Structures are given as C-alpha cells and as structure tokens.
Amino acid sequence: MNEAAPPAAGAKAGLSAAELAARRKRLVIALRLAVLVVVLGGWEIGAATGLIDPFFFGRPSGIAVKLYSWITQGTAIGPLWLQVCVTMYEAILGFFIGAVLGVVCGIALGRNALLADIFSIYIKIGNSIPRIVLGSIFIVALGLGTPSKVALAVVMVFFVVFGNAFQGVLEADRAIIANARILGASNWQVTRHVVVPSALSWIMASLHVSFGFALIGAIVGEFLGASQGMGLLIATAQGTFDADGVFAAMIVIGVVALLAEALLTAIERRTAAWRLE
C-alpha cells in the first residue's frame, strides 16, 4: 500500500513528475537487488549441486561465514581491522606523497617551458614502465616493512596526478592569465591565483582515480612480501587454497575503496562550488 499524500484534486489519472521519478527509482533499486539475488543465488545453488566446485571458486555462504569469523575472531595473521588499517595507512600515505609531488611537479613543469622540455622525456620513460614491477625493486631496497608499500603507492599515484596537473596548467585560459598580469600579478601570483585554481578541476579528477591506484600499490606491495595487511591476507588465502578467503578480502577492500571514493567526491563538491551545476 502506498502512503503517499492524496493526489491533487481531479488529478486521478496522471501522477506528478516527482511521483513518477520516485516510482522509477524504486523500480531500479528492486531490479538491482534482483540481479544480485540471481547471481549470488545461482552461485550458491551451483556450488550446492556440484555444478561449480566450491573448493576452487568459493561459495557466497562460505564467504559470509569467513567474513563473520574474521570480524569476530580475527584472521590467521591478526585482527581484521588491523590489516585494514595497515593497508589504508600505506595507501593514504602513498596517496598524499604521490599527489603532492605530482601537483608540485606538474605545475612547475607546466609553468616553465625549459623544465618541461628537459624532463618530459624522462617522465615519458618512467610512465611507460609498468609500475607494478617497481614493487620488486622497492621490496629489495626498502625491505618488507611499510616504506616499500608506500613507495609503490607513490609511483602509482604520481604519474596520474602529474599528468593531469600539467595538462590543467596548459589548459589555463590565456586571456585570464594576460588579464591578471596586466592587473598587476607577479609570476608567482599568476600561478597561485590563476593557474592553480583553473587546474584544480583537472587535479581533483585525477585524485579521484588515483586513490584507487594507491590502494592497488599498497596491496600489490603487501602481496610481494609483507608481515601485515590486506594484500598479505589475500596472499595467505591463496597459499592455502582458500577461495572464500580471497573473495572475503576482496569485499573488504571494495568497501574501503567505496568509502574513500565517497569522501573524495564530497571534497570535490566543496572545492568546485563556483562551477555551473
């Protein structure tokens, strides 16, 4: 039964636009749930009937049980929250260092043609290396602790943010820059008051993507060798042929990534208040 307010007098046949929109929204949510139920239910039934081998592919109920036991009793390598915190710490630290370096270098090279000409070739080379392989070097050089994971997260983030900051500087409106200079802005003031604000939307867009990359860097780093963290949790589960454990770890990482994404979106909204909706 519908609890909505009674329709306006004489408007029996037609629904208001708001009601139509709400109806559609409910329909979409219901269908989304249906898809989830079909996929998970099919998987569970497949595993129960032997169509899917739960030893290799896991099963939803097994994953749920695994998650529950991790939360209540902790994992094989320590409490779950500790693993999450370790990975988040590495990812966030790497994200900040990589983002700051990327923004500073991007703006410096964007504002200085000579610097850009000198370093662009090296940046291109650096960017062409699959950055994950650097993880091995970092483990060798920096050891099994936090620094090697942070370093991997930094290189993952740096190139994305750098590229966008650089492009953002180049896209800054020439008329606005010329206007600011004639109004009396020094080079530094032009950078600070014109170039950085106009590059900000580019930079924010890259931050959005690159937090995911920082997380990948931290997890892969842990995967390659660590004593704590979500990556190690996955590696351990993999080592013991625990498919449910791998999926459970994936879900934990997914939730964490989504929360971080929501936080970044909220920050982005605030910094871009001046833009047209």
Next chain:
Amino acid sequence: MAPAITPAVRLRQVARRFLAPSGHLLSALEDFDLEIAEGEFCAIVGPTGCGKSTTLGLVAGLARPQAGEVELFGAPVTGIDRRVGFVFQQDALMPWRTVLNNVIAGPVFRGTARREAEATAREWLDRVGLKDFEASFPHQLSGGMRKRVALAQTFINGPKMLLMDEPFSALDVQTREMMQDELLSLWGQHQGAVLFVTHDLDEAVLMADKVAVLTARPARVKSLYPIDLPRPRHVGELRYDRHFIDIARQIADDLRVEVLKARATSAENRE
C-alpha cells in the same frame, strides 16, 4: 617635469612579425606610426585579421616589436606598465572568484590591503550598477554584466592608458549601446588616454576623438580622421546625427578599399 607635449603612446616605425606554422615569416605590422595624446580617445579600425590587436599587445608590454620604438609617456615599453589597463574581447574574469573578489584583484596584486581594496571595489561596482551582485560568480551574470565587472576591474587600478580589444563585440546591439555610453561616462570622469580597437566603424566614430584606419596586412596607419563631434556624447542619439553619418560614410569608403585588398590577398594565399 615632463613636457606637456609628450604623448601617452607613441609607436614609431614599428614592425611585428610572426613565424607562421608553415615556416615563413608573417608581417602583422610594418612601418607602423601612431601617436595618442594624453587623455585622447583613439579608435583603430581595419580589415579583419590585419593586426589591430597586435598593436595593443605591444603597448601593453605583452609582446615586443621586431623593429621600431614603442613608447609610453615618453619612455620605451619594456614590460607590463602599471599605468596600463586592458579590457579583453573574451571573458577574462576569474570564474572561481566572486564579482567583488574579481574587482579587488588588481589592487590586491599590487599590494593594497584587502579591506581597503574592498571598499574601493564596492564604489566601482556601485558606479557600474552592480552593487547587489558583489557575491555572485561570473557565470551567474549576463554578458553585459560581466563586461561591467571587467570595466570596474580595470578602472579600479586608475589606468592612465586604457587599451580595449573589441570589448563589446560579443554583446547584443542594445547592451552594446548601453556599454558604450557607460564607457564614455566612466572615461569622462577619469580622463586617461584610450586606445580602442574595433571592427565596428560606427562604434569607433561614435566614441573616439580620432579614428585610425589601418591598411590590409602588413598593417600601417593609412589615414587618421579627427572626429569633431561635441562631447558629452550620447551614442543612441548621435547615431542619427547628420554630421556623424557624413564622417562615418567618408571613413567607410576609405576602409572598404582595404577590406577588398585584404580579401584579395587572402584569396591569393589560398591558391
């Protein structure tokens, strides 16, 4: 003390050339001579793409000539001068700043305290009729209102030499007429020299003390017309004045020759 005859701007035998993407040298200006007296309103008209805007860049110190001299109040231009103001054809307001913060930009860049700059900025916003819009962002304003903000932003610096690059060309006819009157009244109170580039001959004659007609590229001053229409002028009425029409027709004939020449050269180049 400088002698009273020192002009606000003097361009002497100026040349400005560009390296075209195709590799050969393009001359925007050659043998360009022009003088603007202090407090004089000079308009430049010429065929499209002939190098009108180039002259503004040279006077503003945004670009250097390859030959000749560009002088501002008797001294060679070596960079951006504090006495120069520039109103651009495009929107050059900072879209992430409110109207008030756009108008205070000049004084604050130049070291005035924020509080003080805000007080002056409010006076200017009042003068251009945007008192109630100081907290708005540029995208919330109409094109004409944004131009007013740009005028306030420029005039707050008290420029002795005002450069304007087709500032009203993007506006509709009614708004343009209002802005022309507004500019004349601001200029009337403020009395700096103005160098006003436009492709609209009527606009040039209605507003200026002197109209310079440029040749097709490479541009030089073909002829100078003093405009002896009385001031203060009201653009909307002056437009139908006999004397105005006579002057405008005379200059239009002169300009037409150059426009045809410019068209012929560009057709030639295309072949």
